[in-house]
Structure formats: structure tokens, C-alpha cells
Amino acid sequence: MSLDTNQLLRFTTAGSVDDGKSTLIGRLLYDSKAIFEDQLAAITSISKRKGHDQIDLALFTDGLRDERAQGITIDVAYRYFTTPKRKFIIADTPGHIEYTRNMVTGASTANVALILIDARHGIIEQTKRHAFIASLLHIPHIIVCINKMDLVDYAEEVYESIRSQFEEFSSKLYVKDIRFIPMSALHGDNVVNRSQHMPWFQEAPLLYTLEHMHISSDLNKIDARFPVQTVLRPQSKDFIDYRGYAGRIASGIFRPKDKVTILPSGLTSTIKTIDTSKGSLQEAYAPMSITITLEDDIDVSRGDMIIKTNNTPTQTQEFDAMICWLNTHTARPRTKYTILHTSNEQKAMIKEVLYKIDIDTYQRNLENKDLAMNDIARIKVKTTRPLMIDEYRDNRITGSFVLIDDGTHETVAAGMIL
Structure with missing residues (x-):
């Protein structure tokens, strides 16, 4: 199956304080050339003022003044970027225990969770905490990024030990797919480009893995659910007697002539048309925003749900x-x-x-x-x-x-x- 290059992948980052989450995101953006020239110039200037010999990659996501002053990420930072292969939305979440709620927020819509581990410290309480939350939220894919390998001389035995420990405790969790990548976000090893320092690791670097992650199976295509957000009654001569039910498809597929039931009333009808701002459709699926019209004039209002008659929640x-x-x-x-x-x-x-x-x-x-x-x-x-x-x-x-x-x-x- 060929990859849909327009397919959006949402991923979240999680790890303890100073595990390098913001540096990793900065490296992804920098090495994939997803940074505007003026932004790069500004970050370069700030890095020099701070006395750094090289660009402080963490500044690409740590944009708040308080974050810079404290040297930590204190909120969920969202970032969009694109490569020739795929579009991405990143949710960078804080590492402190007291910000667990921020990880829940950032991870709630994610397809993939990146869990960072400092190679020097191995698995700690926060690692288990973040893995549990990823499992609780049913994030289908986890990539364990064993970072700062440069500080342990890129030792394969360190990577294998951490991998073995993670696999042992994560066996109790609900996760479909767990992958492991040893890396150094600071120096770019196995982030966008394959590491020259770890020839023993023969798998793909992080960006390639994200670009080729198959996520279409993560969508529920079976249970047709359409929560009604508003009722459209245009006051226009071109739309005489038009009554449409607008919203965003939560799951499943809808087509004209489908037999549907309105909940909670239990009234039934048939889909007449599926309309969008660009015209009518013969098929609509999650997460598209559409307007449905029905063959029958029945009572439907905000908060109701349109479902296929043979598939009820x-x-x-x-x-x-x-x-x-x-x-x-x-x-x-x-x-x-x-x-x-x-x-x-x-x-x-x-x-x-x-x-x-x-x-x-x-x-x-x-x-x-x-x-x-x-x-x-x-x-x-x-x-x-x-x-x-x-x-x-x-x-x-x-x-x-x-x-x-x-x-x-x-x-x-x-x-x-x-």
C-alpha cells in the first residue's frame, strides 16, 4: 500500500525534565529544513547572546518568556511542520509530575507517542507514568527515544538494557506497537539522519519512521456516528425549505440513501444529500465536516446524533x-x-x-x-x-x-x- 502523502500524523512527546524533548523537536525541524529563515536567524542570535557555541535547538519550541527564564517547558506547545512525505502536528508536553494533566491534553488526539529516556538514567517513575497514560489514551504507537546516547559513548549494551526493562513493564499495558530508537538529539544521531556513531543499530531514524508510520487503521470506519452541532436554515431564495444538519463525523462512513436513526428520539429517515461548501458528496467519512439533509421532515437539534440504523451506540x-x-x-x-x-x-x-x-x-x-x-x-x-x-x-x-x-x-x- 502506498503512503498517502497528505495524511496528517499527530504525535506527542513525553519524558522527564531535561530528557531533551524540546531539543529533539528542534532537531527534527532544523534537520528537515522546516524552519523559516527569519526564525532561524532569531534563534541563532538568541543562542549567541546566551553564550552557546551552537544553535540552542530547544528555543524552536520553548517560545514563552517564562519557559526561557526557567529553562523548562511549562505548557503544551503545539507545532505544525511538513515534509515531502507527510504533514505533522507535534504536542510537546512538560516533564514535571505536576503537569501530568498537560500530557493527557497533548496526547488525547495523538496517533503516536514519543517517550524520551535519558540514556544515563534509564527508566524512572515518569517513564512508567507516561507509558501508562499513553496506554490509557489508547495511543496505538509508541516510539521510545533513548536519548543522549553520546553521553554513554553510544554503547549498545546501554540501549539493550533500557529496551529490555521497558518491554518488561510495558507488557502489562494496552499498546499495539512499540519501537525503540537510540539517538542523540543534540548531535542529530538517528533523528533525521542515520547515526555514524551507532552502526550496530540498523533500523530507520526517527523522521523516516514517522513518515512511514501507517495510521489509517487507527480510525473507526465501522461505527457511523454524526453528532449534530447545528441546524442550518438559510434565509435565501436559492435554499427554499432547506434544512441541513451540520457537524463533524466522529467515525464511520455516510452516503446518500443510507437508512439512519436520530438519537435519542429514535426517529428514522434516509440521507437525501451530503453537502459541503465545495458541493455535494457521494461519500463522507471521519473526520470530515459536512451537512446532512434527510428525506423526511423530522425534529433534529444540536446534541442529537445521526447513526446508521443497523449500528447503534x-x-x-x-x-x-x-x-x-x-x-x-x-x-x-x-x-x-x-x-x-x-x-x-x-x-x-x-x-x-x-x-x-x-x-x-x-x-x-x-x-x-x-x-x-x-x-x-x-x-x-x-x-x-x-x-x-x-x-x-x-x-x-x-x-x-x-x-x-x-x-x-x-x-x-x-x-x-x-
């Missing part, structure tokens, strides 16, 4: 989920929150905390159930009206949600439905 007011608590304030039992699930918004509460996860040991904590910032737990959620849900492992869109505090309007939790 679960409709329920109560379900289990794994959540990451994102707020500085501890969760309040049985407090009402606003739940956002696809285009559906309603009231919900945490009915019960079943257990928390110690993500350093992967053990369940059944005693301390108070949810503090960055805690990951299994909970029971109860909503005021039924939601149309799928399990997160089957559908990232219809299997995920966020909780909003009604008083502060802050996002307090992100959840994955089980």
Missing part, C-alpha cells in the same frame, strides 16, 4: 469511566457538573469513585478516593439525560468527555468511557 444515563482530574481543587462527591460529550451538553455528577490508580506501580488504590490534580481514577458518572456513547477503545470521539465546574467554568476532568 449505547444510550445510558450511567456509565464507568477513567478520568484524569485536571483541577487544583479536590473533586466534591455528588456535586453537579456540566458534561460535554461530542455536541451534547448536560448536567452530570460523579456518583462514585471506584478506585484511583497509582501510575508508578499500576496498582489500584481502594482506600484513598479523594481526587486531587493529576489523579487518575475509575468513576461512575450519572447524567440527567441519556448520552449516546461508545467505549473509548473503540471510538475516541464518542468515548470521551470533559467535566466543567458550573461555578468557575473551569474544565475539571477529562474522561475515557469504559
